Amino acid sequence: MSQQSLNAPGGEEPEQTGPETTTGGQTFASAQGAGDILDEIDEVLESNAETFVRSFVQKGGE
Amino acid sequence: MSAGRGITTARAMGIETEFGVLHADLADRAATTAGSAIALSHLVVGAYALLDPAEGERGRRVRWDYGDESPLRDARGFEIQRAAAHPTQLTDETHDAHLPSVDLDQPLLGPETPPEGDDATVLAWATRRSIGNAVLRNGARWYVDHAHPEYSAPEVMRAREAVVVDRAGELIAQRAMAILEAAEGVPAVALYKNNTDGKGASYGTHENYLVDRDVPFEDLVAALLPFFASRPVLVGAGRVGLGTRGQEPGFQLSSRADFLEAEVGLETTLNRPLVNTRDEPHADARRFRRLHVIVGDANLLEESTFLKLGTTSLLLGALEVAHRRGEGLLGDLALVDPVAAARTLSHDPSLRATVPLRDGRALTAVQIQREVLAAIRPLADTDDEETARVLDSWAELLDLLEDDPMRAADRVEWVAKLHLLQRYRDRHGLGWDDPRLQAIDLQFSDLRPGHGLFGKLRASGAVPALVEAGEVEAAVTTPPASTRAHLRGRLIAAHGPAVPAAGWDTITLAGPTTGHRLRLADPTLGSAAWCAAHGVDPAAELDTLVEALGRAVDQDGPAPDTSRPAPGVQEDTP
Known part of the structure; x- marks a missing residue:
């Protein structure tokens, strides 16, 4: 197989070239990212959590 | 393997994912009947397989070939067989071992001819015919399993490749949803x-690994029990609620621990075991055993998938080496009660819980993982980039987790989820029994763009990517190069109408006047390197291609049984 370099944390700061991270200079700041997301959760969380949870019924698989 | 080089992560492996499936419309969910999960699963499978232009002609698909029930016996590991049937018969169901076996979706009277009409018309036709199986251009199997759409990713040889094809499955799921929407x-x-x-319902994300048949199954079981019981500390997806029905409020590391009831067994739906004994290698059964792993969680975080496959492959490699040397690997690392231990460790996000060992010790999950890592490291080829990366990340994360689990919030999936939940709890002052926390847990894994909370974490940069987005996008329609999935996927892309069916170890080619069935009893046969070395161009004219495949059989000759390499150290080189 081809050996491609791993773009993973732990080594040098990974270069993020994807379109999702174009806001100049903003790299991984986990605390900040997670902080911002709390507002988003309030926005996107299915409006009635209890009804949503009750409606999530699956059959067993495998 | 050249002597003295040590083990690497290289091994034939793959991931199967059953997706949870719901009506997107909450009102429709209320009217859900027993059959609707199955019906929705058929729509999902049909939508992508039959309607996405990326998969070729509208309404057409390559059927799944279930293959022969008996193990393949061809010692060469590769065979091309002239089918005795006229190609027009290839769509008829048959059980004659000498004929191509074809789709068992339902007995078919003739070729499938999709109707003209809009998407709903094609999907209604597909549902009537119970079309619930397709082989995709990336080499994956995409099908209805019980009451879930399932993506069996193409076989790969490396953990990083596994991440790419696993993520491609998420994009395929998204495309199916977009088509239905x-x-x-x-x-x-x-x-x-x-x-x-x-x-109370659970559905699986299974891993598969080929292992050297010579390693006694008891050796695998002995090592895998403590490894699997503690592995969620590193790669668990996290879950709100304790017990199969979430009857006790709380958070745990693994979504599967509460559903595991036995140490070893064949079942996957009842009395689920930590070590599953299903052993269809889809390869030469004399050389390979298939290890079918059912304990794992569906992972969204790329590093979790990477380490799940990477660490497990290395452990199997270490067991193969230990067996050849006639040595043990993990010494006295044996749990008194592995099933109970898996739950105890999963239920303790503080990571302080210990579980008893047979030798009297009591260890935490991190300590058990450290012992496994310590046993593997001396056997590993750390010049191999991926192997070194797995070992380093494994050690690094265990350090972080032991110090303070929250330090791993961007790299361990259960911690990422818990971190989010804790912050949300703090903001709103919620107890663990609040339905909003269960809702966050569910919505964490929602694959719809704009809905899924993990997707938002990823977009915000809170969890780093391990592979490039472009690679994942390409892997939706391009098979991995390192295995027979390459030949399977490339043949489907170039000759779709001439490929009535394909399976893990079989591909049927129907030419204008005759049919051929290929058997690929070693997952590295048919890789890009193999094709190049044997002058096989999957995009060539069919006649030329069949000739080249025939020459390749002669070139390969009988497999030298005595000098065969172990599966874990087999490199995909020509």
């Missing part, structure tokens, strides 16, 4: 990459 007259569907509804 846009179609008139069919319900919109929401897919979830998780493993339980929190109400």
